[in-house]
Amino acid sequence: MLRYVIKKLLSLAVSLTVASVVIFLALEVVPGDPAASMLGVNAQEDTLAALRDELGLNRGPLARYGDWVGGMLVGDFGTSYTYRTPVSEMIADRIWISLPLALLALTLSTLIAIPAGIWAASRRGSGVDLGVMGVTQLGVAIPNFWFAMLMVLVFAINLRWFSAGGFVGWEAGFWPAIHSLTLPAIALALPQASILTRVMRSALLDTLGEDFIRTARAKGLSRAQALWRHALRNALIPVLTIIGLQFSFLIAGAIIIENVFFLPGLGRLVFQSISARDLIVVESVVMLLVCAVIVVNFIVDITYAIVDPRLRRAR
Template sequence: MLRYLFHRLWQSAITLVLASIVVFIGIRALPGDPATAMAGEEADPATIAAVRAQLGLDQPLPVQYFKFVGHAITGDFGRSIRTGTPVREMIGTTLPVTVQLAVYAMLVAVLAGLIAGVVAAVFRGRWPEWTANGFSLFALSVPTFWLGILAVLYLSVQLRWFPASGYVSPFEQPMRGIYYLTLPALILGLAHAAVVQRQTRASMVDTLTADFVRTARAKGLGRGAVIFRYGLRNSLIVVTTIVGLQLGGLIAGAVVTERIFSLPGIGKLTLDSVFTRDYPVIQAVVLVITTSYIVINLLVDVLYTVIDPRVRVSGRAR
């Protein structure tokens, strides 16, 4: 187990280094000059050159990269070009909002996806399966931004069931905070629920038609025990994989949802920073999201051996 964990940590570290290089180079490939944006379009070349020197953009790229990595390791991401606020403070303010939204959306996706997947697997060839499959097809086909706009128009503006925008911290006002996050979480989690449903159904169908399940039924094991003890339990490995991958994707893909519902999360911060060519903020945000994605996948790999001790990867988990 320790050997496997060390191997995965080493892989994660290499992935993080490569990701930091891609992020650093990719940000600088964006059109526009942050020094010009900060100094103003009508600034003279001397002023722009002074701003570039102040930001360190006049130095060679390798020097800029190693300075960026050295400061990032200590948690120092510099200051925003646009506001002058320390980037660490901006991320510390916006990241919790996105994490709360992502966790809530994933809870919605897992609950809805598991229920629909179990129903589709148990009632194969009947109307409950067709209904569950229709739900997943609809959720995967409809764009999130379009569904979000419709939800705001009908559920918020016309019916007034949910607020159209705004955010309240669940840690300060739990019920009100959950109420404000419910509609964005439903919209964001819908497509992910469809993925969980399809994977759960496929895994349970394979398990319920296996020989050992037929043997258990022949020995008199009840239908409920077969479904939950064998079918659902054996599908948890697949669901865990999907949840791990989707949770990282939720954090990274909350940009549209946060924009529609005016949530002060890291997605909105990223979009605003891209528009203003705020290099320090974009670099820090993308690096934080990448790190969270890598860490989540590492935890999912470790959880495999907890959920099912039979799982071994090339003998390294022993």
Template sequence: MLALLSRRALGLAATLLVVSILIFLVMNVLPGDPAAIMLGTSAQPETLAALRTQMGLDEPAVVRFGLWIGGSLTGDLGTSTTYGVPVAGLIAERLAVTLPLAAMAIALSMALAIPLGVLAAARQGRWPDALVTVFTQASVALPNFWIGLLLILVFAVTLGWLPAGGFPGWETGLLPALSALLLPAVALALPQAGILTRVTRTAVLDVLGEDFVRTARAKGLTRRAALWRHAVPNALVPVVTILGLQFTFLIAGSVLVENIFGLPGLGRLALQAFTQRDLIVMQSVVLLFAGLVIIVNFLVDLAYLVLDPRLRGRGAA
């Protein structure tokens, strides 16, 4: 199994290198001069040249790429041309918002989707199954930014239970910080919960039709016991697969949701850096997003090995 994990880790490292090259190429072929955008069209040529030198834009692309990758490996991501602060510290501050938000969204999605999916499979063709189907169709059809606006209208404006936006910071206490993240997490979780519910229902139904489940029932095991002891654990592999894919959609959805709720997270930083043509911040944030997705996929592979012992045997072979 160690050899299998080593091969996966090398593959992920190679993937990250290829992604970093693509990110650099895309960022550097975008139309427009970042220095001209920052200073405006009325800037003098001498001023533009000085700013380009300060930003390192007068260096060859290969040199700039090498400096960026070398700095990324040592934690030196450069200095933001917009904020005038180190990019590493800027990203670390925003990660303190985005990572808890993503973790809350995934936890809420799992807590809602897995029980509903199992319930729909256990009551196939009955009214609980119909209600779950309505929920999944509605949650998938509604975009997360519209759900966010609706949550603000109901729970912040009308009821006044939760804040409509902003983030007070973790230093103010755990409860105020989590209260500020709750509505954005729900807005991110509901569309993903609809997808995960349908996958869970299908996976459980497939396992319930297997021979080993029918054998367990024939030996006297109750339907409930067969469901939770045999069907649900064996149906978790496709569920874990979807969870890994959903992390990518959560990262993409955070760009809109964080701006709607005014959260100082990575999604909002990425949008601000894009509009201001802050190449250093844009490259670093996108690379971090890609790295997070690659790490989550690696964790999904580890979960496969835990959930399905047959994969460990194949890896050893």
């Protein structure tokens, strides 16, 4: 087990290194000059040159990459070109919106999907199964931003149960803050719950057809007992994969939802920084999100070995 964890840690380090190089090079080839974007089209050339020197844009790519990576290793993400504020402070302010939003959405998705998938699998071919599959197909087909706007129309404008957007801040209290994140979390969670429900059902049906389940039934266990005691744990492996990928998507891919609900999270920060050509913010936030994706996948791999002893022994 320790050897397996060490191998995964080495793989994680290589993945992070490759990701940092790709992100840096991708933003290097993006057309445009951050200094010109800051000063405007009528800026004098000597003024532009002075600003480039101040921002370090005239240094070579290798030196800038080294400064960027070295700074990130000690928690220094550089200084925003536009706001003249440390990027680490901007990220710290925004992550306490994006991270709770992703966790709340993932919790809602899991609480909905796993019982629904088990319910559908245990009643395969019945009206319940067909109904659950029909609803999940609709959930997969509907874009989450359209669903978000529909929820704003119904629950914010017509029923007035929630605000149409914005975030009250954690200083207003835990429940008011969670209330502000509820609609965005639901808009993010329901499409993901539809996917997870279908995976849960499919994995459970496949496991119920295995020989060890038939052996358990032959020993006198009912179908429900075999499902809960033996099938469910083995069916969780593909489900854990999807949950890990969903968390990565929810924390890194909520740009549209954060803009629909005017949430000042990391996604909205990336959108605003791209518009302002604030590349140091873009590359730092994207690298942080990529790091979150890679670390979550590492945790999922380790969880595999914990859930399924066969994988642990094989490795």
